[in-house]
Amino acid sequence: MSADLSAIAMPAAGPPALAKTPLLLAPFFLWGTAMVAMKGTTDHTTPLFLATVRLLPAGILVLLAAAWLGRPQPQGWRAWAWIGLFGLVDGTLFQGFLAEGLTRTGAGIGSVMIDSQPLIVALLAYWLFGERIGLWGWLGLAIGIVGISLLGLPETWLLALGDRLLQGLHIPVQLVGPAIAELWPTDQSWLSALFNNGRWLMLLAALSMAVGTILSRYVSRWADPIAATGWHMIVGAIPLVLGSWSLESQQWQQLGLSDWLALSYATLFGSAIAYGLFFYFAASGSLTSLSALTFLTPVFALLFGNLFLGEKLGMIQWVGVSLSLVSILLISQRDWLTARGWKTRLQPAVIDPALPEVPDRSAQ
Structure with missing residues (x-):
């Protein structure tokens, strides 16, 4: 199984990269549908408890999967230090801001705010790792931002x-x-306004996810990405558990069977499986290309919201869906477009640099 995933995550030279798309799309499909499932429970539970339920059991499941696959456990203080920082940023902050923001704003505008993070990832990856996304990549990102804006504004x-x-x-x-x-x-006050407005909370969630995506590259240098994903969920859930216990009440008393089923789906598929796949790919492929697929999350959320919640799409929203799909095509196939001669004098052919080799820490 590990060999198959590695083959899928490795960069491809041209159109055959489309063959790996179904598995690469899985995290974003699961996140979009999990958003729909979570939204239906927000009236019956509290935000920090919702974030805890989505994170803590998922981390345990990922660790069990890592043990079953024979993945090495983190070794050494550097590995645990990076996992701790990773858990704080992508676990505590991202899931906390997401759950709090979801109770204060609509799903559409929330998806727009969260899915602005690929641009942040692109800039950070360019600065830290030398990843250049080129003319077609920047064009795709710009179109994607317009698309998700049309979906949620x-x-x-x-x-x-x-x-x-x-x-x-x-x-x-x-x-x-x-x-x-x-x-x-x-x-x-500015601080009160920041933490009581759903849109700003979703922006903070987007920033947390973007920084977490970058941190996953450093974590993978010292620890197995699958095991690290599980541990970062558990570490990140600890402050959420303490916050829910001290600040919230009636966390589960109003939850019905359908709510527990929805939370179970968000935990198993929207967290354990989705995050395991996402950070495995992030550790072994182009961060810009992978993060750009996040534009699909609001597309899936809107489609399944229409199916299960009766939400309707207007003409502007359908245009947004179309632009999002175009942006994904441009970004994921930017190297092939350049190699085939779809370039200008302003843009030479660009190929993402090879990732640094991940040290083997299993012998420590």
């Missing part, structure tokens, strides 16, 4: 903005004023 705001732009007029203060006031209330 209020349709009335988009129509009003489009009308103003078509008329060639300046956008008046009356148009943007309410939106700014909603994002940053003036009657609260």
Whole structure:
């Protein structure tokens, strides 16, 4: 099984890379559907408990899978230090901000905020690892940001903005004023406004996930990526457990059978399997290409929200779905497009640099 996953995660030279897409898409499909499952339980539980239930059991399951596969356990203080930092950022902060933000904003706008993180990953990967995404990659990222914005931003705001732009007029203060006031209330301190607004919490979740994706590259140098994923979930869940125990009440008393089934799905598939696959790929492939697939998460969330929750897509949302798919195609096939001559004088052929070899720490 490990050999198969390694073969899938290795970069491909051209169109055959599409053959690996189904397994690469699995984390984003599972995250999108898990978002739908979690949203249905927010009225019956508390945010930190929701984050704990999604994280702690999933970490135990990943560790059991790692033991069954014979993966080496972390060895040495460096491995545990990186796992601890990884758990704090991608476990505690990401899941905490996500759960808190989900109770304070709609699923659509929340997905937009979270899925802005590929751009952050691209910039950090370029700075730290020398990953260059090239002209086609930047074009794909720009199209993807537009696409997910169309999926989640209020349709009335988009129509009003489009009308103003078509008329060639300046956008008046009356148009943007309410939106700014909603994002940053003036009657609260900046810290209170930040932690009580769902959109800002989702932005913080996006930043946490982006930094966590970068940290996974460093973690993989000192520990097996699958075992490290399980341990970082357990480490990250500890502050969430303490926070829920001290700050929340009635965490599970109102949960019904359907709620527990939804939480079980979010834990097993949306966390254990999805995160195990994602960080395995992140440790052995291009961070920019993998992270760009995150644009599919709101697409899956909207499609399954329509199927199970009766949510409807308008014309603008369908345009957003289409743009998201185009962005994924451009980013995932950017090297092939360049190699086939789809380049300009401004953009030479770019190939992602080889990843540094992961040291074998099993003998420690």
